[in-house]
Amino acid sequence: MARTVAFDLDEAIEKALDVFWEKGFHGTSMRDLTTAMQINSSSLYNSLGDKHQLFLECLRYYTRKRRTLLEQRANAFDSPREALESFINEVAEVVIKDANGCFAIKTAFEVSPNDRTIQTLLRDDNDFTHTFLSTLIQSAVKKGEMAASTNAGLVADYIISTYTGWYELYILHKDPLKIKKLAQFMIEQVLH
Amino acid sequence: MARTVAFDLDEAIEKALDVFWEKGFHGTSMRDLTTAMQINSSSLYNSLGDKHQLFLECLRYYTRKRRTLLEQRANAFDSPREALESFINEVAEVVIKDANGCFAIKTAFEVSPNDRTIQTLLRDDNDFTHTFLSTLIQSAVKKGEMAASTNAGLVADYIISTYTGWYELYILHKDPLKIKKLAQFMIEQVLH
DNA sequence: CCTTTTCTAAAACAATCGTTTCAGAAAAGC
DNA sequence: GCTTTTCTGAAACGATTGTTTTAGAAAAGG
Numbered sequence: 001m002a003r004t005v006a007f008d009l010d011e012a013i014e015k016a017l018d019v020f021w022e023k024g025f026h027g028t029s030m031r032d033l034t035t036a037m038q039i040n041s042s043s044l045y046n047s048l049g050d051k052h053q054l055f056l057e058c059l060r061y062y063t064r065k066r067r068t069l070l071e072q073r074a075n076a077f078d079s080p081r082e083a084l085e086s087f088i089n090e091v092a093e094v095v096i097k098d099a100n101g102c103f104a105i106k107t108a109f110e111v112s113p114n115d116r117t118i119q120t121l122l123r124d125d126n127d128f129t130h131t132f133l134s135t136l137i138q139s140a141v142k143k144g145e146m147a148a149s150t151n152a153g154l155v156a157d158y159i160i161s162t163y164t165g166w167y168e169l170y171i172l173h174k175d176p177l178k179i180k181k182l183a184q185f186m187i188e189q190v191l192h
Numbered sequence: 193m194a195r196t197v198a199f200d201l202d203e204a205i206e207k208a209l210d211v212f213w214e215k216g217f218h219g220t221s222m223r224d225l226t227t228a229m230q231i232n233s234s235s236l237y238n239s240l241g242d243k244h245q246l247f248l249e250c251l252r253y254y255t256r257k258r259r260t261l262l263e264q265r266a267n268a269f270d271s272p273r274e275a276l277e278s279f280i281n282e283v284a285e286v287v288i289k290d291a292n293g294c295f296a297i298k299t300a301f302e303v304s305p306n307d308r309t310i311q312t313l314l315r316d317d318n319d320f321t322h323t324f325l326s327t328l329i330q331s332a333v334k335k336g337e338m339a340a341s342t343n344a345g346l347v348a349d350y351i352i353s354t355y356t357g358w359y360e361l362y363i364l365h366k367d368p369l370k371i372k373k374l375a376q377f378m379i380e381q382v383l384h
Numbered sequence: 385c386c387t388t389t390t391c392t393a394a395a396a397c398a399a400t401c402g403t404t405t406c407a408g409a410a411a412a413g414c
Numbered sequence: 415g416c417t418t419t420t421c422t423g424a425a426a427c428g429a430t431t432g433t434t435t436t437a438g439a440a441a442a443g444g
Contacts, residue, residue, distance in 0.1 A: 002419035003411045024302055026218035030402055040423055041403075047421090051402065099305065106301045108360045110216055113292050123364040154377055161357025161374060168300045168356045169349065172315040182353060185346055189381050194389035195441045222432055232393055233433075239391090243432065 017058040081145035092183035209250040273337035284375035
């Protein structure tokens with residue numbers, strides 16, 4: 001009945017995400033996007049909407065992918081305490097790898113304060129991570145791997161807010177060892 | 193000999209800082225700035241330079257002011273441990289007060305990855321805070337207020353990176369109690 | 385007061401912004 | 415293979431971007 005779209009939507013979103021990730025929302029122009037995505041602006045507006053809608057789509061793509069990874073990780077360990085330790089170490093690895101920091105955190109600071117939709121999306125994503133960590137911590141407590149007095153929700157927030165700072169520290173200092181030491185120190189501090 | 197500038201430079205910088213703080217570097221236009229500063233763009237370029245130079249001036253103004261506050265605080269306590277505790281609690285208060293988060297942290301994520309000058313400026317500011325906290329921690333150790341085994345530099349980095357995350361958490365959740373609980377938890381965890 | 389210098393206001397600058405238009409190409413059902 | 419529908423490419427849209435120009439106002443020293 002009608003012509004079909006000539007490009008892969010997910011691939012296009014991935015490429016747009018790369019640009020937004022590097023340059024931020026306001027630092028990215030539609031020309032930057034169409035160049036990276038290798039599609040015409042009319043096709044872009046036709047299939048994905050305007051700049052803001054595209055940004056939202058990228059953010060959803062990013063958070064969705066991260067959730068999948070998170071869930072896969074949770075199932076790879078018998079010991080919840082080991083799962084937590086592995087989670088923290090893996091975050092440290094990602095911090096060192098991502099030259100531009102975490103896209104969600106960058107967006108939280110750049111866009112969230114003036115954009116309710118994005119704030120809500122990121123809050124929900126944050127809540128997901130929070131639930132994920134809380135559950136692990138509760139399991140660890142039940143198994144006697146962590147102190148019975150542990151406040152799971154509080155410790156989950158504590159972990160989340162601590163590694164957010166690692167991104168800033170790494171952007172400013174580019175010192176991988178510093179991040180790894182901080183990860184090790186947090187493990188000693190929190191998981192007892 | 194010649195005409196004098198008709199506006200107060202520091203006042204103008206403060207107003208520019210407010211705008212940059214709320215909207216970020218790329219989200220702020222020169223019209224936004226001249227409107228808020230209530231000066232003509234020719235006067236602005238004449239006295240402070242272009243957008244990037246003005247931004248740098250705002251960032252220097254912000255970090256300088258914060259350093260002054262930091263040093264005042266250090267001298268207000270006899271006990272270094274109490275000074276640290278007060279520092280952490282005060283950070284929590286500031287996090288809750290600043291609707292847009294810390295200007296330095298916002299800038300670290302938005303601009304630093306693509307701007308060496310600003311990255312260096314923020315790194316130096318970070319180093320200053322790091323030295324400030326390290327010194328306090330070392331004093332606390334000497335006075336027997338903290339464990340002798342304490343690694344002052346590491347704990348300083350740990351404190352800095354933890355409260356960075358509070359800003360993100362507060363932007364997303366707007367929950368003052370959560371921040372205060374995290375501050376209290378950090379005090380219990382770190383200052384023993 | 386007059387000269388010198390530097391300021392300010394308004395307008396204009398080219399460039400780029402996000403977005404739309406329009407003519408035509410391409411795919412699928414009949 | 416024609417029709418219908420939707421896509422694509424190139425060009426263009428007005429608006430806004432950061433910055434500069436120009437004409438004139440204002441301050442200070444001689």
